[in-house]
Structures are given as structure tokens and as C-alpha cells.
Amino acid sequence: xxxxxxxxxxxxxxxxxxxxxxxxxxxxxxxxxxxxxxxxxxxxxxxxxxxxxxxxxxxxxxxxxxxxxxxxxxxxxxxxxxxxxxxxxxxxxxxxxxxxxxxxxxxxxxxxxxxxxxxxxxxxxxxxxxxxxxxxxxxxxxxxxxxxxxxxxxxxxxxxxxxxxxxxxxxxxxxxxxxxxxxxxxxxxxxxxxxxxxxxxxxxxxxxxxxxxxxxxxxxx
Amino acid sequence: xxxxxxxxxxxxxxxxxxxxxxxxxxxxxxxxxxxxxxxxxxxxxxxxxxxxxxxxxxxxxxxxxxxxxxxxxxxxxxxxxxxxxxxxxxxxxxxxxxxxxxxxxxxxxxxxxxxxxxxxxxxxxxxxxxxxxxxxxxxxxxxxxxxxxxxxxxxxxxxxxxxxxxxxxxxxxxxxxxxxxxxxxxxxxxxxxxxxxxxxxxxxxxxxxxxxxxxxxxxxxxxxxxxxxxxxxxxxxxxxxxxxxxxxxxxxxxxxxxxxxxxxxxxxxxxxxxxxxxxxxxxxxxxxxxxxxxxxxxxxxxxxxxxxxxxxxxxxxxxxxxxxxxxxxxxxxxxxxxxxxxxxxxxxxxxxxxxxxxxxxxxxxxxxxxxxxxxxxxxxxxxxxxxxxxxxxxxxxxxxxxxxxxxxxxxxxxxxxxxxxxxxxxxxxxxxxxxxxxxxxxxxxxxxxxxxxxxxxxxxxxxxxxxxxxxxxxxxxxxxxxxxxxx
Numbered sequence: 250x251x252x253x254x255x256x257x258x259x260x261x262x263x264x265x266x267x268x269x270x271x272x273x274x275x276x277x278x279x280x281x282x283x284x285x286x287x288x289x290x291x292x293x294x295x296x297x298x299x300x301x302x303x304x305x306x307x308x309x310x311x312x313x314x315x316x317x318x319x320x321x322x323x324x325x326x327x328x329x330x331x332x333x334x335x336x337x338x339x340x341x342x343x344x345x346x347x348x349x350x351x352x353x354x355x356x357x358x359x360x361x362x363x364x365x366x367x368x369x370x371x372x373x374x375x376x377x378x379x380x381x382x383x384x385x386x387x388x389x390x391x392x393x394x395x396x397x398x399x400x401x402x403x404x405x406x407x408x409x410x411x412x413x414x415x416x417x418x419x420x421x422x423x424x425x426x427x428x429x430x431x432x433x434x435x436x437x438x439x440x441x442x443x444x445x446x447x448x449x450x451x452x453x454x455x456x457x458x459x460x461x462x463x464x465x466x467x468x469x470x
Numbered sequence: 471x472x473x474x475x476x477x478x479x480x481x482x483x484x485x486x487x488x489x490x491x492x493x494x495x496x497x498x499x500x501x502x503x504x505x506x507x508x509x510x511x512x513x514x515x516x517x518x519x520x521x522x523x524x525x526x527x528x529x530x531x532x533x534x535x536x537x538x539x540x541x542x543x544x545x546x547x548x549x550x551x552x553x554x555x556x557x558x559x560x561x562x563x564x565x566x567x568x569x570x571x572x573x574x575x576x577x578x579x580x581x582x583x584x585x586x587x588x589x590x591x592x593x594x595x596x597x598x599x600x601x602x603x604x605x606x607x608x609x610x611x612x613x614x615x616x617x618x619x620x621x622x623x624x625x626x627x628x629x630x631x632x633x634x635x636x637x638x639x640x641x642x643x644x645x646x647x648x649x650x651x652x653x654x655x656x657x658x659x660x661x662x663x664x665x666x667x668x669x670x671x672x673x674x675x676x677x678x679x680x681x682x683x684x685x686x687x688x689x690x691x692x693x694x695x696x697x698x699x700x701x702x703x704x705x706x707x708x709x710x711x712x713x714x715x716x717x718x719x720x721x722x723x724x725x726x727x728x729x730x731x732x733x734x735x736x737x738x739x740x741x742x743x744x745x746x747x748x749x750x751x752x753x754x755x756x757x758x759x760x761x762x763x764x765x766x767x768x769x770x771x772x773x774x775x776x777x778x779x780x781x782x783x784x785x786x787x788x789x790x791x792x793x794x795x796x797x798x799x800x801x802x803x804x805x806x807x808x809x810x811x812x813x814x815x816x817x818x819x820x821x822x823x824x825x826x827x828x829x830x831x832x833x834x835x836x837x838x839x840x841x842x843x844x845x846x847x848x849x850x851x852x853x854x855x856x857x858x859x860x861x862x863x864x865x866x867x868x869x870x871x872x873x874x875x876x877x878x879x880x881x882x883x884x885x886x887x888x889x890x891x892x893x894x895x896x897x898x899x900x901x902x903x904x905x906x907x908x909x910x911x912x913x914x915x916x917x918x919x920x921x922x923x924x925x926x927x928x929x930x931x932x933x934x935x936x937x938x939x940x941x942x943x944x945x946x947x948x949x950x951x952x953x954x955x956x957x
Contacts, residue, residue, distance in 0.1 A: 294804040297829035299854060312854065314808075314829070324781035328807030329830070331785060361784060 257301050257308035260440040261421055263414075264329050266354050267339035268347040269318035272373040275404035276339065277315045280414050285405045292317040294325055302415060304422045311414065330361035334430070334438030335369065335417040340388075342372045342401060343380040348388065355395060363437065365430045367420045369398045371413050376403040472584045472660065473617060478503030480570065482563055482578065484556040487548055494548055496555060500578050507583045507658030513537070515577070516555060522573045523562065533558055583658050589618035593632040598639025605643050609650040609683060610660070612667035615640065616689070619670055640671035650683035650706075668718075669693050680706055688717040695736050700743040704771075708749035712757035724756050732756055739763065747771045747790075754778050769794070770813070780806050792816045792835070803827035814839070815860065822849040831856055837890075838863030844875050851879045858888045874898055878905045 265273045274296060278286045281298045296315040301308055314333070316326035330336070336358050340347040351370070358368055370392045372383065385401055392399035398416060402409035424430035425439065432441050474480060481501045488495045488510070498509045516534060523529040535554035541547060566574055580587040592598055592614060597605050607615075615636050622633035651662045663684035669675070673693050679702040694701075703714055715738065716722040724732045738761045748771035758764070759782035766788040767780075774794040780786060781804075788811035796817040799805075802824045806812075810832045812825075819839040825831070826849040834856065841847075841864040850856060861867055861876065867890075869875070877884040877894050884902050885894060894902070 293801065294827060295807065295829065296827070297852075297854060322804060324784075325804055325807040328781070328784040328786065328809075331808055 257310040258442050259307060259309045259422075259425075260442070261309055261311050261334045261418055262332055262438040263311055263313040263335040263337060263417065264333040265313065265315050265337045265339060266326070266358065267318060268341070268344075268350050268354075269320075271318065271339045271341040271344075271347050272404045273318060273337075273339050274315050276337070276371065276373060276402065276410055276413075277313055279404045279407050279410045281313075283407065285407070291319060292322075294322055295329060300414075302418060304415070304418050307422065309418055309422070311418065327357060327361060330358060330366075332436040332438045333362055333366055334421050335367045336362060337369050337371055337413060337417065338397070339371045339373050340383070341374050342383050342388075343374050343377050345382045348372075348383045351391065355397075363434070365424055366438065367398070367417050367424070368395075369400075369413055369417045369420075371409075372399075372401040373404055375401040375408060376406050472502045472505035472507075472658075474502055474570075474580075474584055474586060479567060480563055480578070482556070482559050484552050484559075487552055489543070489548070494543070496552060498559070498578075500580075500583075502584055505583065505658065505660055507579065507656070507660070509577075509579050509657070511577070513551070513555075516558070519573060519577045520558075523571060526573065527566075527571050529562065529565070533561060582656065583660065585614045585617040586621070588614035589636065590632050593618075593635035593639075598636055601642055604645045604647065606647045606649065609648060609662040609665055609667060609687075610655055612648055613662075613665035615671060616667045619668070637671045641673045643672060643675060645677040645679075646672065646675055647679040647681060648683055649681045652682070652684075663687065673697065676700065678702070682706065685714045685717045691718045692736060695738050697740065698738065699740050700745075701738075701741060702745040703749070704745055705748045708746060708751055710755055710757075711746060711751060712755050714746070715757040715760050722757070726756070729756065729759075732759065735760065737762060742766065742785075744768070754780065756782070758782055766790075777802070777805055784808075787811065789813070799824040801827070803829070810855075815863075820846075822846045825849060826852065829853055829855065833858035835860040836864070837861060840864065841866045844869065844872075844879070847876050847879045851881060854883075856880075856883075857886060858891075860890055862890045871901075874901045874905060877902045878909075881906065 265277060267273055269291070272289075274289050274292050275286055277296070277298045278284060278289070281300045292315060294317055298313045298315060299310060300313075301310050303309070314329045316322070316329055338351065338354050338358065340351055342348075355368070358366070362368075370388065372385070372388050388401070389399055391397075398420065400409045400413050400416070402413055404410060421430065421439065425432065430437060430439065432439055472478075479502075483499050483501070484496055485499050486497045488497060493512050495510045495512055498511065499506050500509055517537070520529070520534040524531050535551060535558065538547065562574060570580070575581065575587055581591040582588065588611065592611055596602075597607070618633050618636055622630055654660065655662050663682075664687070666687045666689050668688065668690035670690055670693060674697050675694060676697060677700040678694060678698055681704070683703070683706050685703060685706055685708065701714075706714070708714055710722070712722045712724070716735070719735065740763060741761045742763055743766045744761060744764055745768040747768050751769065751772040751774060753774065754769070754777060756779055758767075758779055762783065763785055764783045765785050767783075767786065768790040770790050770792040772791075772794050774791060775796055777789065777791060777796075777799060780789065784807070786806070786809060789806065789809060790811075790813040792813045792815040794817055796814060796819060798819065798821060799814075800823075803826075806828065808830045809828060810830060812828070812831060812833070813835040815835045815837040817836075817839050819836060819841060822836065822841065823846070825834070829852075831853050832855050834850070835858075837860045841861065844866055846866070847861070850859065859876070866872065866876075873889060873894070876889055877887060877898060880887050885899055887894065
């Protein structure tokens with residue numbers, strides 16, 4: 250086999266939240282596929298995407314939960330906050346209502362994630378400047394008041410999409426380094442895979458065993 | 471319930487006599503109100519009682535019919551003695567109605583059947599006096615504790631001392647098992663599961679196990695709601711979850727429209743683990759939303775055909791729904807979010823399509839269902855966290871090369887999958903690699919269309935990558951040759 254299953258040393262779990270139609274799935278698609286998906290269907294419940302990135306020389310696998318924005322799925326998507334190391338909260342710069350709902354999304358995120366979860370605010374559809382309904386400045390102020398990281402991005406052009414995902418990962422990695430994020434805590438949203446990437450075909454079986462045992466320990470408590 | 475008070479007097483009657491080889495037993499029925507029980511005594515028991523009553527309580531010595539040594543097996547004598555003994559006991563009982571001597575109470579087995587006496591004996595029972603890791607009580611005893619607790623509020627009853635003892639003991643308990651029964655209690659007409667009980671004195675229970683109990687007779691569970699972390703109620707004949715979670719509420723059945731009322735009711739705030747196995751629950755109702763912190767729910771051995779309202783539980787990690795009547799679970803990911811363990815074994819599922827988007831799943835048990843087609847397993851192939859899959863007992867598990875065919879579905883992740891509690895062997899993995907290569911070679915021959923998947927873009931890419939490493943020439947004939955060599 251070519252690439253072993255653990256050619257990365259960390260798994261970070263992300264959740265993408267925000268109103269219906271703000272472009273959550275498109276941001277994810279742009280990030281994982283580097284393509285814009287024009288006619289994106291409504292997400293039913295939840296979708297999933299993954300990509301391996303590099304932060305400070307460490308390979309990190311991002312597992313990203315892309316939640317449905319529709320109100321009827323609100324209950325089921327709520328459960329995905331649990332165990333998320335990063336939350337990307339998205340609004341649409343051309344629709345003020347999606348911006349106004351941010352406080353409700355933020356309440357959910359604060360209530361249901363752990364205190365170390367990095368919350369990143371993304372103003373999507375930044376390419377549609379002519380139809381802008383929310384200014385950069387007011388969103389910037391909202392982010393500052395609530396201690397969020399913030400960027401305006403465009404899933405269409407790809408502008409700032411990489412940055413948003415990577416900055417979140419950097420912040421999480423920084424939290425691990427300075428010890429504020431406890432990897433052993435249940436639902437930290439981060440899994441460490443020691444010796445990730447170095448395991449050959451022979452060593453894989455044992456590595457698998459130990460990691461399976463680890464996850465089980467985490468979950469049973 | 472048997473409770474001595476001004477309305478429910480103690481009376482006795484001698485119904486019959488059983489004659490053994492060398493002794494005669496008198497069958498006495500004790501009545502308290504409409505509760506009755508049977509007590510058997512020989513003449514010498516009466517003698518013993520009488521002696522203690524005369525010395526301790528000043529009962530006249532001559533009341534007891536005298537002993538007879540010869541001819542005491544004569545039926546007419548026995549009949550006369552039965553009447554005499556009955557008169558004696560009725561006389562003593564009438565005399566002591568206001569203050570029953572302990573000797574008499576014991577003789578009539580009051581501590582077994584009468585609640586104040588049972589409660590009093592519990593107050594000095596080691597289950598209440600010493601610290602135990604795990605306490606067992608019967609429903610009858612729970613009823614007695616509850617009765618004492620209620621009676622203590624009447625200043626005249628004098629049960630205050632017992633009540634304090636019981637309250638201290640109950641407040642110490644962390645883990646409690648209560649056993650009920652629908653059968654008559656010992657020699658009485660008391661049916662334990664018809665007795666009411668409450669948990670007012672049990673302030674700090676973490677674990678409660680209800681065995682064969684009638685939860686509808688719980689009159690107050692408010693202290694449980696505040697402290698309980700684990701609640702087991704297997705085999706309690708429950709038809710609805712709300713019958714347990716709202717056992718002490720007047721109104722139990724809530725629909726979506728009453729959601730606000732339901733949310734205003736007290737929550738089972740710390741509850742994390744709920745076991746409702748082997749009941750008769752046909753559907754999950756809204757009352758589960760009262761256990762917001764719930765992490766594990768066991769609903770095995772019920773009559774479920776679907777899994778509803780579990781979205782109300784954002785902390786849910788594990789669902790056990792084995793041995794139910796589940797045929798299909800369409801779009802389960804819209805009903806269960808972020809679930810880690812799912813047990814659907816021993817159901818009637820034919821398809822796994824409904825599980826295709828439960829991306830958070832780590833372990834899945836669908837053993838002993840009706841899954842026939844290997845294509846059903848492909849629905850699981852995109853679950854990125856899946857590690858444990860159990861498929862035994864399905865028709866699909868009997869097909870040739872079952873394990874390699876299942877593992878093949880998982881593409882590059884096949885080495886991470888533990889199938890039927892066994893990790894794939896190196897030989898299996900090699901075989902899977904060949905099968906995957908064969909397939910991708912076939913696909914690239916048939917059509918040049920790339921496989922695009924939005925949900926898991928890494929997967930197909932890795933499959934092609936591995937195939938090129940293994941098979942520089944994707945030629946069908948050589949691939950088949952390779953495969954046969956490995957065999």
C-alpha cells in the first residue's frame with residue numbers, strides 16, 4: 250500500500266454553522282476540492298469533509314462537520330458541537346438577517362462546545378461587494394466584542410477560504426502547545442496520533458490497535 | 471397495604487388444622503383492614519408466647535388451654551383445641567389492640583407484613599445503619615419507608631425516631647436496587663407492585679436499578695431527578711418512556727404542541743445512562759428530552775420500529791436498540807447526530823442505506839439482521855470514523871469471500887476496520903488490495919469518467935493511487951493471475 254492510514258499526527262474536528270444558504274457547504278467544498286460548487290443542494294442533516302493540512306511542520310487531518318442550516322435540522326446539528334475543536338460560524342455579507350442571527354448561533358456554540366473551542370467568524374460571498382448588506386467594520390467589531398477570529402471570504406473565488414481553515418488550526422495547535430487545550434480531556438475535539446506518518450506496513454497493525462483502544466477509552470467515560 | 475390504625479384493626483381467625491406425623495399445626499389468618507396473611511403455629515409456640523406474655527405483660531396465666539399429652543391426635547380434641555386457641559388469641563389481641571406487645575407482633579409476623587412494624591425493623595437493619603456500596607430493597611420495604619415518612623408528619627404517630635434512623639440511612643445510599651413483583655408476597659394477599667412508594671428520603675442516589683417494578687406506583691421521584699446519574703429499569707413492563715420519566719406527574723403524555731410545558735417540568739439533570747431494556751416500549755416519546763445530559767440509552771428488547779426524538783439529546787454517544795422490530799431507519803443522520811456507538815443487532819433490517827451519513831459512527835453492530843447483499847455494506851464505506859463493524863448472523867455473512875468483499879468496500883481504510891471483532895489479516899489485506907486494483911482497472915476500462923465524491927474526496931483518489939503502485943499495468947489478465955497466486 251502507498252499511503253498508510255495515519256500519515257498525520259493530529260486529528261482536529263471542526264463544525265461549520267450558520268443560517269441556511271450562507272455557503273457553508275460551498276466553503277467546505279472549496280477547501281477540500283479547491284472548486285466552487287455552483288448549484289449546491291441543501292444539506293440534509295450533516296455532511297462531512299476531510300483534508301490534511303500542515304501547521305508548524307505537523308501534518309493535521311481536519312475532520313469537518315458541515316451542518317444543515319435549516320431550522321428543522323437544528324436539533325440534530327446541535328449534537329455536533331460536542332467534541333469540536335474549531336467552529337466556523339458563517340454569515341452572508343449580502344443578507345443582513347444571516348448576520349443578525351449570529352448571536353443565536355454563538356449562544357449555541359458557547360453552550361455546547363468546550364471553553365477551548367476556537368470560534369472563527371466568516372463573512373462569506375465577499376465577491377458580491379455590490380450587493381453588500383453588512384459592512385466589514387461592524388462584523389469586525391462584533392468579532393472583537395465576542396473574542397472571535399474574523400475574516401471575509403468567498404467560496405466562489407476561494408479568497409481567504411484556506412486562511413480561515415488554517416488560522417483556526419494554527420490557533421488550536423497553539424492552544425495545544427501552550428497547554429490550555431488538554432488532549433486527554435473527553436470531547437477536546439483533538440486526537441493525537443503519535444509517530445504519525447512514520448509507521449510502515451508492519452507497524453500499522455499495532456498502531457491501529459492502540460489508537461482504537463484510545464478512542465474507546467475516551468468514549469466510554 | 472397493611473397499616474394498623476384506628477380504622478384497620480388487627481383480627482385473627484383459625485381457619486384449619488394441618489396434622490403432620492408427629493405434630494399438629496394451626497393455620498391462623500391475620501387480618502389488618504383488607505390485607506390478610508397466613509401464620510402457622512404449633513401448640514408449643516402458643517405456650518412459649520403465653521409464657522412471655524404472662525411474665526412481661528401480666529396476662530393471666532390461666533387463659534391458655536392446658537396441655538394434653540395422651541390422645542392429642544384425636545380429631546374431636548383437635549377441633550375443640552382449635553376453638554379454644556382461637557378464643558385465647560382473639561382475647562389477647564383484643565386486650566392489646568392499643569399497644570401490641572413485641573412478642574405478639576412477632577408471633578403474628580407483623581414485621582413481615584405490616585408497614586409500621588416493617589419500617590421499624592428496617593430502621594435497625596444494617597442496610598440502613600451501616601454504609602454499603604450497593605443496597606437492595608424490596609418494593610414492600612420501600613413502601614414501608616415511604617409510609618413511615620408520611621406518618622412521621624402526624625405528630626401523634628410516634629414514628630419520629632424510626633423516621634430519623636431511616637432518613638439517615640437512606641441519605642447515605644449511593645446505589646440502590648429495588649425488586650418488585652406481581653406475585654403475592656409470601657403468605658399474604660399483598661401484591662408488591664400495587665404498593666405506592668417514593669424516594670423522598672433518598673437524597674443522594676447516583677444509581678437506581680428497578681427490577682420488575684411497577685414504576686407507575688412511584689409517587690415522588692423529585693429527589694432522583696436531582697441526583698441520579700444512572701437509571702436502570704429493565705423488565706418493568708414499561709409501555710412508554712414517559713411512564714418512567716414522568717412517573718409522579720399527573721399528565722404524562724405530551725405531544726409536540728405541549729413542548730413548552732414539557733420543557734418547564736423538572737429535568738433529570740445529571741442523568742447520563744438510561745437502561746430501558748426488555749420492556750414493551752413501542753416508540754420513543756418526547757419525555758426523553760427531560761434527560762438532556764444523557765450519553766447512553768439502552769432500548770434493547772423492546773418493540774421499537776423507529777428511533778425518534780433522540781435529536782433532543784445533544785450529548786448522546788451510544789444507542790443500543792438491539793432485539794427490536796426495526797425494519798428500516800431512513801436518513802438516520804437526521805434523527806441521530808454525532809453518535810459514536812450504535813447497536814442494531816437482532817432486528818429485521820434489510821438495508822443499511824439509512825446509516826450512510828452517520829459520519830460520526832465508530833462502532834456499529836448490525837449482527838443478526840436480514841442483510842443479504844454485499845452492496846448494503848457499501849453504504850457504510852464513507853463513514854470516516856468507523857472502526858468496528860459486526861455483520862455476523864446476516865445472510866450476507868455466508869457468501870464466499872465474505873470478509874474480503876466487506877473489507878474491500880472500505881477502500882483504503884480497510885486495514886482500520888475491525889470486522890466481526892477480528893482485525894483483517896495481512897493475507898486478507900493483500901487480497902483486498904488485488905480486488906481493489908481489479909475493480910479500478912475494470913472501471914477505467916469501461917469508462918474514463920472520474921469518480922467524484924463531495925463527501926469524501928480523499929477516498930477515490932487514494933484507491934487509484936494504491937492501484938498504480940501495486941499494478942503498474944492495469945491489465946485484467948495479469949491481475950487475475952495475481953489473485954489466483956495469492957489464493
